Amino acid sequence: MIRLSLADPAFAARFDALVGARRESADDVSRDVAAILARVRDEGDAALIDLTGRFDRHDLDAGGWRIDPADCRAALDGLDRELRRALELAHARITAYHEKQRPADRDEVDAMGVRIGARWRPVDAAGLYVPGGRAAYPSSLLMNAVPARVAGVGRLAMVTPTPDGVVNPLVLAAAALVGIEEIWRVGGAQGVAALAYGTGRIAPVDVIVGPGNAWVAEAKRQLYGVVGIDMVAGPSEILVVADSGNDPDWIAADLLSQAEHDPTSQSILITDDAGFADRVAAAVDAQIPLLATAATARESWDRNGAIIVVPDLMAAVPLIDRLAAEHLELAVADPEPLFAAVRHAGSIFLGRHTPEAIGDYLGGPNHVLPTGRRARFASGLSVLDFMKRTSFLGCSPGALAALGPAAVALADAEGLPAHGRSVALRLDR
Numbered sequence: 457m458i459r460l461s462l463a464d465p466a467f468a469a470r471f472d473a474l475v476g477a478r479r480e481s482a483d484d485v486s487r488d489v490a491a492i493l494a495r496v497r498d499e500g501d502a503a504l505i506d507l508t509g510r511f512d513r514h515d516l517d518a519g520g521w522r523i524d525p526a527d528c529r530a531a532l533d534g535l536d537r538e539l540r541r542a543l544e545l546a547h548a549r550i551t552a553y554h555e556k557q558r559p560a561d562r563d564e565v566d567a568m569g570v571r572i573g574a575r576w577r578p579v580d581a582a583g584l585y586v587p588g589g590r591a592a593y594p595s596s597l598l599m600n601a602v603p604a605r606v607a608g609v610g611r612l613a614m615v616t617p618t619p620d621g622v623v624n625p626l627v628l629a630a631a632a633l634v635g636i637e638e639i640w641r642v643g644g645a646q647g648v649a650a651l652a653y654g655t656g657r658i659a660p661v662d663v664i665v666g667p668g669n670a671w672v673a674e675a676k677r678q679l680y681g682v683v684g685i686d687m688v689a690g691p692s693e694i695l696v697v698a699d700s701g702n703d704p705d706w707i708a709a710d711l712l713s714q715a716e717h718d719p720t721s722q723s724i725l726i727t728d729d730a731g732f733a734d735r736v737a738a739a740v741d742a743q744i745p746l747l748a749t750a751a752t753a754r755e756s757w758d759r760n761g762a763i764i765v766v767p768d769l770m771a772a773v774p775l776i777d778r779l780a781a782e783h784l785e786l787a788v789a790d791p792e793p794l795f796a797a798v799r800h801a802g803s804i805f806l807g808r809h810t811p812e813a814i815g816d817y818l819g820g821p822n823h824v825l826p827t828g829r830r831a832r833f834a835s836g837l838s839v840l841d842f843m844k845r846t847s848f849l850g851c852s853p854g855a856l857a858a859l860g861p862a863a864v865a866l867a868d869a870e871g872l873p874a875h876g877r878s879v880a881l882r883l884d885r
């Protein structure tokens with residue numbers, strides 16, 4: 457963990473280094489991913505067998521390529537009652553939130569008598585990446601599948617790694633709850649490539665969504681254009697802005713909630729009180745050994761963690777915008793002034809009683825969010841990521857008469873006579 461102070465003359469350079477650090481996509485990750493994508497494109501299922509054996513340590517031919525929907529229904533039926541209620545509450549809240557994202561079509565006649573508009577249609581097939589290397593992510597399954605269902609996508613194909621051949625029952629139960637029937641036991645960059653290019657067994661999709669580690673995120677980035685993607689949702693991040701009125705233990709737990717995802721995750725605290733910063737740092741050290749995920753959390757905190765002390769919390773706003781974190785927690789007495797001022801964050805958590813983990817599971821908004829400072833230009837997964845907009849235009853003879861001469865003039869000016877002629881011929885009638 458590094459400590460920075462805005463009062464330090466070297467602050468600007470040290471903060472630039474923090475913002476510019478390439479945590480998640482080192483050159484070797486890009487190179488390795490490019491090689492994996494090429495293998496899957498050229499060798500198809502044979503590459504999936506080999507790479508799954510190497511990275512997930514099981515044999516697809518022996519253990520099965522797909523998860524049987526009957527196993528998913530059995531997992532849902534066999535779920536502990538409290539866990540089932542929790543899963544259903546999450547599903548209901550995520551569904552209610554995303555149903556309000558359905559876009560409206562436009563169809564109108566403008567002042568010159570021209571019919572103009574746009575209509576939204578779902579993609580035919582979507583690929584859902586559900587991570588599963590270090591932890592199982594039934595919550596990510598819901599976050600991926602619910603907006604796809606709301607959008608009305610015809611085919612949902614899910615890929616997820618099953619390390620050592622072991623499937624997680626809660627992932628299966630979540631699949632049954634949202635009715636996903638096509639689940640492939642492949643993950644990593646090779647799973648993403650299979651969805652993009654298609655293989656002998658797996659038909660290609662039109663769009664791939666979902667979060668994952670550095671290899672998954674880089675695979676989606678490299679495959680954009682072959683398929684659509686939601687955005688680059690890589691190793692988790694949290695930026696907590698906290699005043700000294702917080703319990704340091706609460707804030708330490710919030711920082712660790714994202715550090716425990718991945719060694720390349722990043723947790724940052726910004727506070728206006730150096731003493732409070734010390735107390736949080738001590739609480740982080742005290743809590744790490746209590747976690748089953750201690751090794752990952754420790755590595756993430758040591759390598760990528762940061763504590764920044766500012767003279768007053770409003771001075772943090774430009775820093776928050778530069779960091780453009782996936783998650784921004786405003787753990788202050790009144791979050792409204794900061795909330796109004798901040799421009800770049802994937803998702804914002806307001807006040808001392810909104811730990812980010814609520815958003816991970818069942819707040820309602822999507823937890824698949826842009827990482828690596830990409831909240832400057834990208835947004836969290838939504839219903840729109842599964843849809844595309846087609847514009848349309850209709851001219852009556854009168855509307856064409858009104859617009860045509862200007863179109864002919866512009867076509868002449870561009871030196872494209874066939875364009876002009878296609879209009880002029882109709883005007884002559």
Ligand SMILES: NC(=O)c1ccc[n+]([C@@H]2O[C@H](COP(=O)([O-])OP(=O)(O)OC[C@H]3O[C@@H](n4cnc5c(N)ncnc54)[C@H](O)[C@@H]3O)[C@@H](O)[C@H]2O)c1
Pocket residue numbers: 488511512586587588589590591593596617643644645646667668669670671672688689690691692717718721782823824825826827
């Ligand atoms: N940004 C978001 O919205 C969001 C949401 C949830 C989870 N996450 C992130 O998802 C990630 C989940 O990671 P995970 O590892 O548990 O599961 P994962 O499914 O993302 O990755 C596991 C796969 O990574 C591949 N892999 C591992 N080491 C490799 C190597 N050396 N070379 C090539 N491929 C390799 C393997 O194929 C393996 O199957 C975490 O980083 C977490 O922070 C992000």
Ligand SMILES: N[C@H](CO)Cc1c[nH]c[nH+]1
Pocket residue numbers: 593595596691692693714782816823824825
């Ligand atoms: N924090 C993750 C998004 O970065 C989502 C998640 C799922 N489960 C727990 N957390």
Ligand SMILES: [Zn+2]
Pocket residue numbers: 692713714717813816
């Ligand atoms: Zn999380």
